[in-house]
Amino acid sequence: xxxxxxxxxxxxxxxxxxxxxxxxxxxxxxxxxxxxxxxxxxxxxxxxxxxxxxxxxxxxxxxxxxxxxxxxxxxxxxxxxxxxxxxxxxxxxxxxxxxxxxxxxxxxxxx
Amino acid sequence: xxxxxxxxxxxxxxxxxxxxxxxxxxxxxxxxxxxxxxxxxxxxxxxxxxxxxxxxxxxxxxxxxxxxxxxxxxxxxxxxxxxxxxxxxxxxxxxxxxxxxxxxxxxxxxxxxxxxxxxxxxxxxxxxxxxxxxxxxxxxxxxxxxxxxxxxxxxxxxxxxxxxxxxxxxxxxxxxxxxxxxxxxxxxxxxxx
Numbered sequence: 357x358x359x360x361x362x363x364x365x366x367x368x369x370x371x372x373x374x375x376x377x378x379x380x381x382x383x384x385x386x387x388x389x390x391x392x393x394x395x396x397x398x399x400x401x402x403x404x405x406x407x408x409x410x411x412x413x414x415x416x417x418x419x420x421x422x423x424x425x426x427x428x429x430x431x432x433x434x435x436x437x438x439x440x441x442x443x444x445x446x447x448x449x450x451x452x453x454x455x456x457x458x459x460x461x462x463x464x465x466x467x
Numbered sequence: 468x469x470x471x472x473x474x475x476x477x478x479x480x481x482x483x484x485x486x487x488x489x490x491x492x493x494x495x496x497x498x499x500x501x502x503x504x505x506x507x508x509x510x511x512x513x514x515x516x517x518x519x520x521x522x523x524x525x526x527x528x529x530x531x532x533x534x535x536x537x538x539x540x541x542x543x544x545x546x547x548x549x550x551x552x553x554x555x556x557x558x559x560x561x562x563x564x565x566x567x568x569x570x571x572x573x574x575x576x577x578x579x580x581x582x583x584x585x586x587x588x589x590x591x592x593x594x595x596x597x598x599x600x601x602x603x604x605x606x607x608x609x610x611x612x613x614x615x616x617x618x619x620x621x622x623x624x625x626x627x628x629x630x631x632x633x634x635x636x637x638x639x640x641x642x643x644x645x646x647x648x649x650x651x652x653x654x655x656x657x658x659x660x
Contacts, residue, residue, distance in 0.1 A: 363619065364618075411546060428470045439629045
């Protein structure tokens with residue numbers, strides 16, 4: 357179990373860093389990118405694709421975000437937040453389904 | 468890469484390191500490696516820790532199994548760079564190219580163990596649909612996978628859903644087949660730290 361905690365802990369540390377540590381983008385913007393929620397155009401298009409259809413991100417999506425006033429360092433951070441955010445949701449969803457399966461799925465659980 | 472700063476925004480020490488890697492490996496530094504050297508305090512340092520723990524930390528899954536999971540998740544995400552990198556790494560880890568090719572071509576007919584197949588199926592669904600049910604997990608457990616193995620596989624899945632997105636968003640340049648083989652050799656020798 358200790359090893360499992362290490363994987364999970366390492367993941368939590370990464371999530372905490374990108375959301376709450378120092379950054380060029382504001383913590384509020386990073387949280388929005390992480391959650392893929394509440395960003396204004398054209399950033400919402402780029403971040404939405406990173407979260408849901410990453411293979412469809414284009415050069416133009418990044419160019420449009422830059423033209424809207426984002427610096428490259430801000431984009432570096434926001435794209436990372438979007439990627440880490442979507443992965444964190446998948447991780448949580450998988451662990452929650454496993455917890456449910458092991459809690460209710462075992463015939464010997466009724467104690 | 469699609470942000471100029473990811474191509475050029477490195478200090479002299481890092482640039483020297485890249486030059487040495489190029490010199491000794493005979494291959495340019497892959498974009499995946501460059502990315503973790505860019506402002507490592509923001510992402511690279513902790514991302515490497517997590518990825519290494521997921522891919523090389525203690526687990527009942529072999530390194531080959533975990534590299535295959537990485538390749539399979541990357542295939543679902545259509546992330547060409549990561550498919551190339553982790554197909555090569557899984558192939559070398561298993562010393563079995565046809566096994567890896569068969570899984571990526573058709574998971575259901577591939578000649579692999581039941582527990583691994585059930586786990587890959589679940590990771591594929593989670594990655595594709597963003598969710599899995601308790602029923603899906605019961606099927607994996609019924610195939611003989613332990614709860615701890617499920618957790619370990621979910622960590623691999625989280626690591627590669629992150630990396631795949633960055634590869635595609637930032638536009639990692641594909642390597643030559645020799646470049647992917649050299650990268651795979653490095654990942655098996657040194658891991659992700």
